[in-house]
Amino acid sequence: MDPIEIEPSDLDPLDWNEFRLLARRALDDMIDHLETLRERPVWRPPTEEARMRFREALPRSGRPLAESVDLFDRFIKPYSTGNGHPAFMGWVHGAGTPVGMLAEMLAGGLNANCGGRDHLALEVERQITHWMSEAFGLPNEAAGLFVTGTSIANLLGLLVARNHRLGDGVRERGLVGGPRLIAYASASAHGCISQAMEIAGLGSDGLRLIPCDGRGAMLVDALRTRLEADRGLGLTPFLVVGTAGTVDIGAIDPLAELADCCAANDLWFHIDGAFGALLAFSPKLRPLIRGLERADSVAFDFHKWAHVPYDAGFLLVRDGSALRRTFASERGYLSRASTGLAKGETWPCDLGPDLSRGFRALKTWFTLRTFGLDRLGRSIERNCEMAARLAAHIRQCADFTLCAPVSLNIVCFSANSRDRDTVNRAIVECLHVSGRAAPSITLIDGVAAIRCAIVNHRTTASDIDNFFADACAAAREVVAGSRPAGPAR
Amino acid sequence: MDPIEIEPSDLDPLDWNEFRLLARRALDDMIDHLETLRERPVWRPPTEEARMRFREALPRSGRPLAESVDLFDRFIKPYSTGNGHPAFMGWVHGAGTPVGMLAEMLAGGLNANCGGRDHLALEVERQITHWMSEAFGLPNEAAGLFVTGTSIANLLGLLVARNHRLGDGVRERGLVGGPRLIAYASASAHGCISQAMEIAGLGSDGLRLIPCDGRGAMLVDALRTRLEADRGLGLTPFLVVGTAGTVDIGAIDPLAELADCCAANDLWFHIDGAFGALLAFSPKLRPLIRGLERADSVAFDFHKWAHVPYDAGFLLVRDGSALRRTFASERGYLSRASTGLAKGETWPCDLGPDLSRGFRALKTWFTLRTFGLDRLGRSIERNCEMAARLAAHIRQCADFTLCAPVSLNIVCFSANSRDRDTVNRAIVECLHVSGRAAPSITLIDGVAAIRCAIVNHRTTASDIDNFFADACAAAREVVAGSRPAGPAR
Numbered sequence: 020m021d022p023i024e025i026e027p028s029d030l031d032p033l034d035w036n037e038f039r040l041l042a043r044r045a046l047d048d049m050i051d052h053l054e055t056l057r058e059r060p061v062w063r064p065p066t067e068e069a070r071m072r073f074r075e076a077l078p079r080s081g082r083p084l085a086e087s088v089d090l091f092d093r094f095i096k097p098y099s100t101g102n103g104h105p106a107f108m109g110w111v112h113g114a115g116t117p118v119g120m121l122a123e124m125l126a127g128g129l130n131a132n133c134g135g136r137d138h139l140a141l142e143v144e145r146q147i148t149h150w151m152s153e154a155f156g157l158p159n160e161a162a163g164l165f166v167t168g169t170s171i172a173n174l175l176g177l178l179v180a181r182n183h184r185l186g187d188g189v190r191e192r193g194l195v196g197g198p199r200l201i202a203y204a205s206a207s208a209h210g211c212i213s214q215a216m217e218i219a220g221l222g223s224d225g226l227r228l229i230p231c232d233g234r235g236a237m238l239v240d241a242l243r244t245r246l247e248a249d250r251g252l253g254l255t256p257f258l259v260v261g262t263a264g265t266v267d268i269g270a271i272d273p274l275a276e277l278a279d280c281c282a283a284n285d286l287w288f289h290i291d292g293a294f295g296a297l298l299a300f301s302p303k304l305r306p307l308i309r310g311l312e313r314a315d316s317v318a319f320d321f322h323k324w325a326h327v328p329y330d331a332g333f334l335l336v337r338d339g340s341a342l343r344r345t346f347a348s349e350r351g352y353l354s355r356a357s358t359g360l361a362k363g364e365t366w367p368c369d370l371g372p373d374l375s376r377g378f379r380a381l382k383t384w385f386t387l388r389t390f391g392l393d394r395l396g397r398s399i400e401r402n403c404e405m406a407a408r409l410a411a412h413i414r415q416c417a418d419f420t421l422c423a424p425v426s427l428n429i430v431c432f433s434a435n436s437r438d439r440d441t442v443n444r445a446i447v448e449c450l451h452v453s454g455r456a457a458p459s460i461t462l463i464d465g466v467a468a469i470r471c472a473i474v475n476h477r478t479t480a481s482d483i484d485n486f487f488a489d490a491c492a493a494a495r496e497v498v499a500g501s502r503p504a505g506p507a508r
Numbered sequence: 509m510d511p512i513e514i515e516p517s518d519l520d521p522l523d524w525n526e527f528r529l530l531a532r533r534a535l536d537d538m539i540d541h542l543e544t545l546r547e548r549p550v551w552r553p554p555t556e557e558a559r560m561r562f563r564e565a566l567p568r569s570g571r572p573l574a575e576s577v578d579l580f581d582r583f584i585k586p587y588s589t590g591n592g593h594p595a596f597m598g599w600v601h602g603a604g605t606p607v608g609m610l611a612e613m614l615a616g617g618l619n620a621n622c623g624g625r626d627h628l629a630l631e632v633e634r635q636i637t638h639w640m641s642e643a644f645g646l647p648n649e650a651a652g653l654f655v656t657g658t659s660i661a662n663l664l665g666l667l668v669a670r671n672h673r674l675g676d677g678v679r680e681r682g683l684v685g686g687p688r689l690i691a692y693a694s695a696s697a698h699g700c701i702s703q704a705m706e707i708a709g710l711g712s713d714g715l716r717l718i719p720c721d722g723r724g725a726m727l728v729d730a731l732r733t734r735l736e737a738d739r740g741l742g743l744t745p746f747l748v749v750g751t752a753g754t755v756d757i758g759a760i761d762p763l764a765e766l767a768d769c770c771a772a773n774d775l776w777f778h779i780d781g782a783f784g785a786l787l788a789f790s791p792k793l794r795p796l797i798r799g800l801e802r803a804d805s806v807a808f809d810f811h812k813w814a815h816v817p818y819d820a821g822f823l824l825v826r827d828g829s830a831l832r833r834t835f836a837s838e839r840g841y842l843s844r845a846s847t848g849l850a851k852g853e854t855w856p857c858d859l860g861p862d863l864s865r866g867f868r869a870l871k872t873w874f875t876l877r878t879f880g881l882d883r884l885g886r887s888i889e890r891n892c893e894m895a896a897r898l899a900a901h902i903r904q905c906a907d908f909t910l911c912a913p914v915s916l917n918i919v920c921f922s923a924n925s926r927d928r929d930t931v932n933r934a935i936v937e938c939l940h941v942s943g944r945a946a947p948s949i950t951l952i953d954g955v956a957a958i959r960c961a962i963v964n965h966r967t968t969a970s971d972i973d974n975f976f977a978d979a980c981a982a983a984r985e986v987v988a989g990s991r992p993a994g995p996a997r
Contacts, residue, residue, distance in 0.1 A: 029887070029965040029966045030603075030605045030607070030815055030879055030883070030884075030887060030965045031542070031543075031605070031606065031965075031966065032606055035539070035543050038539070038606055039536065039539050041610075042535055042539065042606070042609075042610050042613075043532060043535065043536075045610055045613065045614060046531055046532065046535050046613060047528070047532075049613065049614055049617035049618075050524070050527070050528050050531065050617075052617065053520070053617060054520075054524050062627075062848075062849050064626070064847070064848075065626060065627065065628055065631070069628055069631075070628070070631050073628070073631040073632050073634070073635040073873075074635065074638070075635065075877075077639050077642045077643060077881065078639070078876055078877050078880045078881060079880055079881050079882050080880040080882060080883075081877070081878050081879045081880035081882075081883055082877050082878065082880070083878075084607060084610075084874075084878045087873070087874050087877050087878060088610070088614075091614055091870070094628060095618070095628045095629065095632065095870070096614075096618060098627055098628040099618055099620055099627050099628065099629065100620055100621060100625055100627045100629075100849065101627075101849070102619060102620075102621060103619060109625075109849060109850075110621075110625075110841065112621055113619070114519075114619070115616075115617070115618075115619030116519045116520065117520060117521055117527055117531070117617075118519070118573060119616060119619070120531075120613060120616035120617040120619075121530075121531050121534055121573075121577070121616075122616070123612050123613060123615065123616025124531075124534065124535060124538065124609060124612060124613035124616060125534060125538055125577075125580055126612065126817075127604075127608060127609040127610075127611070127612025127613060127616075127817045127871070128538035128539075128541065128542060128604070128606075128609040129538075129584070129585060129588055129604075130591060130592060130602070130603070130604030130608070130609075130817045130818055131588055131589055131591075131818065132589060132591065132599075132601055132811075132818050132819075133818075136589050136598075136599075137553070137554065138551075138554065138587055138588050138589045138590075139554055139558055139559070139562070139583060139584045139587040139588070140584065140588065140589075142554070142558075142559050142562040143562050143584065145562065146562040146563065146564065149563070150566050150567075153566045154566060166656075167655075167656060167862050167864060167865060167866070168862055168863060168864030168865070169864070170861050170862055170863050170864070171861060171862065174861060178707060189711070190706045190711065190712055191706075191711055191712050191713045192711045192713055193683070193705070193706075193709055193710045193711025193712075193713065193714055194682070194683045194684050194709040194710075194711070195683050195684060195685075195686060195687070195688050195689075195709075195710075195711075196684075197684060198684070199682075199684050210837055210839040210842075211861065211863065213837070214835070214837065214861060215861075216682070217679045217680075217682075218667060218707070218708065218861065219707065219708075219709055220682055220683040220684075220708055220709020220710065221682045221683075221684075221709065222678070222679065222680055222681045222682020222683070222684075223679055223680050223682075224680045224681055224682065225682055266841050267840065267841060320864060322621075322864055323864075326519055328615070328616045328619045328866070329619055329620065329621050329622075329864060329865065329866040329867070330621075330862070330864050330865055330866040332864065346703070348699055348702070348703065350699040351756065351949075351950045351951030351952075351956075352599065352755050352756060352948065352949075352950040352951075352959070353699075354933075354948075354949045354950070354951070354956065356933060356936070356937050356940075356949070357937070358553070358937050358940075358941060359551075359553075359936065359937035359938075359939075359940030359941055360551050360589065360590070360598060360940040360946055360948075361598075361936070361937075361940070361948065361949065372659050372660060372663060372700070372703060372704075372707065373656050373657055373659055373660065373819070374657060374659050374700065375656060375657030375658070375659070375809060375811055375812075375818060375819050375821065376656060376657070376818065376819055377656070377817070377818040377819040378818070381580070381584070382616070384562075384576070385573075385576050387567055388564075388567050388570070388571050388576050389570050389571065389572075389573050389576060390519055390570045391567045391568055391569040391570035391571070392566065392567060392568050393568050393569060393570075394519070394569075394570055395519075398518070398519060444843075444845060447845070447848065447850070448845050448846070448847050448848035448850075449848075450848075451845075451847070451848030451849040451850070452847060452848050457849055459841065459843075459849075459850060460840075460841075460843045460845070460850065461840045461841040461843070462840030462841075462843070463840075467840075467843065470841070476518040476519045476520075477518045477520065
């Protein structure tokens with residue numbers, strides 16, 4: 020054997036103290052950033068200089084860590100999405116918390132791979148599964164799995180339903196030559212349901228979009244009619260996806276009625292509760308999602324209304340064995356042992372497609388445990404109250420009209436203009452560029468509407484009042500044909 | 509309107525200074541932990557007390573943050589997988605770095621959602637795409653996407669290939685009634701390829717496992733024969749998956765020959781390079797993966813041989829438009845704008861199934877930029893040298909036999925015993941419980957072998973020598989029928 024090498028050639032710091040000081044400074048700067056979020060614009064357009072900093076040549080040699088921290092500070096942090104800011108109301112973005120950041124730091128240092136093996140990180144994930152089963156009213160035997168987000172969680176739920184319907188051997192033989200499976204969701208369902216049908220090989224044509232009532236909730240009678248018609252055509256219905264909180268307007272399907280319909284027709288009942296499932300945290304709002312406890316599977320995100328740092332999606336499946344049957348496989352390199360590190364019957368890699376999985380459970384555990392469900396629930400309630408406040412402003416204003424009922428935390432409204440589509444888009448762009456607010460756009464009946472999804476725990480009544488004033492000013496300037504030059508505040 | 513509320517009711521700290529002190533302490537403790545990894549056992553069996561700490565009742569009320577940090581410290585950190593430890597050699601786990609932890613802390617604080625929109629985080633992800641395209645020799649127009657891990661990256665690559673073959677309309681009509689698509693991979697391919705066939709609706713029967721040569725590399729002649737036979741049966745070959753680094757023994761398929769075969773037969777050429785693709789970082793080892801530059805798509809992980817904290821998988825697709833065609837869709841709530849926060853033509857959500865995506869690019873950018881490809885490449889070379897060193901020990905030892913050629917960083921060996929399966933498993937369990945080393949088990953020709961995947965940048969020659977001595981001692985004690993009581997060192 021060669022003599023043992025002496026020089027350190029690993030990727031640890033040569034000088035731990037120097038690293039420690041740098042890391043402390045980075046931490047302090049990040050805490051400063053979070054503490055002073057309100058003082059900065061919600062968003063500012065990235066400069067060309069900033070973009071160019073990330074068009075560097077391939078780094079054959081290393082560069083000092085302090086330089087990268089500095090580049091982060093000067094060119095990444097100032098040009099972020101702004102979803103931490105109380106005036107951010109676009110899409111459906113969680114706001115994060117300092118608690119979540121602390122947990123992510125610990126997870127980054129621990130560097131657990133939560134695909135399997137016997138270590139405490141998996142117990143933390145199991146704790147979250149049990150907590151959420153209880154919070155949603157699912158049985159204690161339900162299986163749970165962290166994934167990136169609800170899009171993937173919906174896909175996995177759909178795959179379980181697909182394989183459950185097609186039965187033994189489907190994993191081997193695939194779909195070609197089999198029956199045509201049909202799924203049902205509301206016309207307001209998220210696009211990821213359609214995409215999940217594509218990925219699963221069922222095709223988006225196999226998804227029936229059922230009409231909604233005036234509040235955006237699926238019409239169960241229309242579902243029943245369609246089910247019968249499809250059966251008459253020799254097709255094979257297998258799945259109903261109920262939505263708890265539609266992306267456009269925050270509508271909630273009649274989940275209990277859907278559960279009845281699924282039970283009567285032997286269909287898998289999956290719920291896309293990306294943000295709405297967490298209404299379960301609020302005793303006051305929980306009745307809105309009555310029926311959630313009867314789902315076969317529920318997909319939702321912790322990074323939205325629980326403000327866990329991105330990403331932390333989750334799938335709960337009532338019959339854990341169905342999840343396992345869909346994904347588990349025998350592989351020599353995943354052999355289990357009766358003792359030691361390879362101990363354990365069910366590993367997360369038996370319940371989903373990921374073998375390499377970060378420790379999403381830690382930031383979620385820190386969040387749920389530090390705030391408690393009651394406080395998170397109140398934060399959700401407050402978002403809904405803020406949406407009602409904004410809606411009241413709009414109802415009293417001659418320049419705007421509500422485009423959809425406001426039953427939860429999302430407000431869609433439009434300028435009262437001849438060319439609403441163009442004007443609404445211009446108002447939103449104008450608000451973004453001003454740095455004063457960040458709503459987004461969605462289409463209501465094919466026309467662009469201004470959409471405020473109030474998800475941020477930092478958004479107060481005065482933020483809502485300020486936003487409304489800003490929106491009014493932006494509308495006037497857009498209609499007058501001149502956008503405000505508006506320096507970022 | 510109601511009077512504006514005064515009390516803070518968000519999820520930020522009431523006392524920022526208190527939070528800052530706690531976060532600093534947590535950071536310091538984590539750095540201490542990393543600095544002193546070697547002084548602790550690689551792994552220790554979780555105590556029942558530790559497990560019970562994560563069977564708490566649902567937290568309706570919050571608990572002090574300091575208490576959770578303390579629980580992490582006492583019950584999670586000590587019972588981790590140990591993949592940071594130089595004696596960890598199980599499965600294929602990256603070891604993490606302090607640099608990665610720092611970046612994860614910043615990402616956790618920034619809380620970017622990298623599904624889309626105009627913010628610098630996406631430029632960082634694009635930077636990684638360009639760097640990796642250059643490192644692998646793919647064209648600059650290649651599209652790239654962070655995902656959790658190679659299992660998902662392989663799935664997405666397979667979906668692109670599937671839709672590319674089935675052409676326009678497949679997203680809508682699905683697979684039922686269509687041709688039977690057939691994919692090809694080596695008999696040593698990772699199980700996630702088969703699982704990707706299942707998920708995609710093609711069925712694992714549609715995957716042909718082609719025999720390998722004595723070094724575990726796919727026999728291209730056998731592939732050609734099978735291709736012809738399948739065509740003769742009226743089936744539709746569409747995809748060849750080459751493996752750069754098989755999970756069991758680290759074999760590499762003849763990628764250039766596979767590229768020729770794919771070109772001649774109009775097949776999509778995907779490479780599962782979970783860890784092996786990063787051999788491209790080493791000028792010395794790069795020739796082993798000649799042909800990588802001709803792939804249509806490459807899946808790999810940064811959390812393995814680049815030691816980015818979990819998880820950080822990646823997919824590169826030569827023809828970016830094919831990736832976009834597979835996943836992009838028109839959705840009102842994802843409307844693009846010519847200016848403002850919704851600016852941008854291609855967002856990551858157009859290239860894959862995730863709309864909610866954490867900022868994996870940041871920890872990867874920090875890692876590649878701080879160390880540089882040369883240093884990461886040397887770290888990979890050293891792992892391969894350490895594997896050769898271990899193999900040399902085993903060749904000179906009467907008690908053990910190598911079970912497979914050692915061409916990369918993985919050493920599979922067996923005790924020279926009558927009941928190898930049982931004895932090898934017992935040796936591995938014994939090493940785990942002793943806390944001295946963490947190899948894993950895989951099956952070679954159906955029999956359990958002791959498997960050391962040397963992936964850790966901290967593993968030195970003396971770690972290898974110590975491991976070998978520990979393995980010899982464990983073997984003697986197992987054969988003698990008594991496991992060492994071995995207190996954790």
